[in-house]
Amino acid sequence: MNPENERGQLINVAYRLLGSLADAEDVVQETYARWFAMSAADQAAIDVPGAWLTKVASRICLDQLRSARVRRERYVGEWIPEPVPEPDGADPADRITLDESVSMAFLVVLDAMTPAERVAFVLHDVFRFAFAEVAEVTGRSAAACRQLASSARRRVAAARPAAAPAAGIAAGKAAEQARVVRDFKLAWEAKNIEALVGLLDPDATVVADGGGLVTAALHPIEGREQVARFAVALAERVPGLRLVEGAVNGEPGLITQHDGVTTGVIAFEVDGPRITRIWAVRNPEKLRPWI
DSSP: OOGGGGHHHHHHHHHHHHSOHHHHHHHHHHHHHHHHTSOHHHHHTOSOHHHHHHHHHHHHHHHHHHHHHHHHTTSSSOOOOOOOOOOOSOOGGGOOOOSGGGSHHHHHHHHTSOHHHHHHHIIIIITOOOHHHHHHHHTSOHHHHHHHHHHHHHHHHHSOGGGSOOSOOOHHHHHHHHHHHHHHHHHHHTTOHHHHHHHEEEEEEEEEEOTTTSOOOSSOEESHHHHHHHHHHHHHHSTTOEEEEEEETTEEEEEEEETTEEEEEEEEEEETTEEEEEEEEOOGGGOGGGO
């Protein structure tokens, strides 16, 4: 078995655990470094190298998740998971599989979990690892991991319906979401506050992530009138702002461009005909895959 064949699996696990493609790639590199540092005899003694690699990557992710909580305290403004685009000629081994478990809404729910909950839930519920295997990663008993996953499921269930991964997004729902996002784009371009308000849920919220590197709202903007006015004010403040439709984490979204440069990626949570959540990633360090 060629361990390099497991790269795609490792990238997908690490991205869901960390919410950052850049960090996921670093984790995979470290995982392979540990594999190749072993002697041939030690490698041969491992019955299922793919499982070993996944467990090692998951342990590294768990350590990063624990330290991330400290780093987040120093982060300027709101932190949003790093968005990923549709694959575009990338090596299949480096692609993120775009399904409901990487929707921005779902990743935000994952980010609210404790590190142990997140690892237990992602490994068991998303990647179907047995709890005995999850226990080897977390250093807890299988029973404890089962409880962690159960707690995580309750968090997901308590979130809005759009945050929960399903067996698959129906074509009709995907088309409806695309239509709502397109109408939002047109209303935004026209600076039509009334049309924007009509597309937003009364409790709609915008969360922006500039990371202290670019201008972005430091706190969530709540209420559809406030969100609509914020969007129009932004369009007026940045003449020449271009909005491009595109898939963000596998769902309809928008990419903002100015003078030909990508300046932001916007993900949406849509419930029926209304937008309930908007996540605007402007931190340039999180836009690397989009440039």
